Amino acid sequence: MTSKFQLFIHGVCREGSEGQSVDVINPATGLAIGKVAYASPTDIEEVVHLAEQGLRSWSAVPPWERGRILKDAAARLRADIDRIAEVITREQGKPLAEAHIEIDRSADFLEWGGEQARRIAGRIVPGRRPGQHIEIQPHPIGIVAAFTPWNFSMALAAKKFAGALAAGCPIICKPSQETPGSVLELAKALVAAGVHPAAVAVIFGDANRVSTQLIESPSVAKITFTGSIPIGKRLAAAAGAAMKPVTMELGGHAPVIVCGDVDPEATAELLAKAKFMNAGQICLCPSRFFVEASIADRFTARFAELARAWKVGDGMDPETEMGPLANERRVEAIDRLVEDARQRGTTILAGGHKVGNQGYFYAPTVLTNVPAEAAILHEEPFGPVAPILPFSDEAAMLAEANGLEFGLSSYVFTHDGERQRRLIDALHYGVVGVNGGLTHQPEAPLGGWKESGIDTEGGIEILDPYTITKHVNLQ
DSSP, rough: OOOOEEEETTEEEEEOOOOOOOOOOOOTTTTEEEEEEOOOOOHHHHHHHHHHEEEHHHSSHHHHHHHHHHHHHHHHHOOOOOHHHHHHHHHHHOOHHHHHHHHHHHHHHHHHHHHHHHOOOOOOEEEESTTEEEEEEEEEOOEEEEEEEEETTHHHHHHHHHHHHTTTEEEEEOOTTSSHHHHHHHHHHHHHTTTOOOEEEEEOOOOOHHHHHHOOOOEEEEEEEESHHHHEEEEHHHHHTTOOOEEEEEEOEEEEEEESSOOOHHHHHHHHHHHGGGGGTTTOOEEEEEEEEEHHHHHHHHHHHHHHHOBBOTTSSOOSSSOOOOOHHHHHHHHHHEEEHHHHHHHEEEEEEEESSSSSOOOOOOEOOOOOOOGGTOOOOOOOOOEEEEEEHHHHHHHHTTOOOOSSSSEOOOHHHHHHHHHHOOOOOOOEEEESOOOOOOOOOOOOOGEEEOBBSSSSTTTTEEEEEEEEEEH
């Protein structure tokens, strides 16, 4: 079965005006499942012009009604969850069960944005003179250009749609052309629920050309991006040249600190699930495992045992525990990191190789005796590779844990309350998971420190990146 993934402009799916398209590949087979249309510069100009109309019409909708519409869109996603999950799995590879979780989380974000839309409020500050007062008015910032990746193609777009639309802003989303279907489903649900069609657009195309045109457009007021640090820096620099604000959720290389007072086997089981979910292609994913020497052997043995037994296969198979990597580039990148570690004397206890003769499968991999100069300890792996690093000196371990430019997520496992607090305070990361995994729930803000991001998404602050303040001094 092949599909047409078209541009979504003013509530209508259509081809690009220049007729250009590229294949969309099922990563489980390596075969094309359809073609995605590319937008031309003329198409993008039209989308921006429509968004100008969308700003006027959508911002005029009362916040209470915007909230109702967003919550209705969430209900539509949930009502069609089985069909949409198959769309996600076919284009991205993750198991159907994980695709269901992603859709449900996307709906959560739309609902949360809808609730927060109803809480938009200004305030009055008493003046210093009789008859004077100051009004603080929140306003939609304007047209939002959003750039979203392929690993959680619907959920990461939903965060941005929820905040922007709830604030009254139109949004133009350029998702990855490798996973187009899921974001199209999201946009269709929003328009079907009542979002003005000029306020939502989904376009595809050459990433550099599309981002340049949108960022340079005088009509676009805000840039939001989820992806790698190098691309985030390039987009932020371009936005800075035009003094446009940005929200960036960028890469991570999460340290996991496993202390000697925890059950090593049970902790290994929990962390293996977190590591191999979505084939390790998660910004929040645990990726450097610092394990106290007293339990390192037991933890490592159990982790490697689990990795060797993990069922890798097509995400459409209900028995699959881990699907393929999303594309051939990821297989090559993981293979390069593992080979670099191997050549430096690393011991490979599990995996370390591609799986099968078709698709983009890589075996869950566990590394020990990893030297400090190995690339895997410095580059975000974004794949199913777990380097395990025994430690006995806490201060030296923390220096390594904090020693990279990444500052998104981190983990601490200990039942010692004093040590738990000491480690939480010492970690230079925007998110810390304690004795459990991490996931972004919409009721809490999430953002990275250092080079892992600018601003946050979610929480009661979800609308803040998409609003601008007007100070009115009345006498």
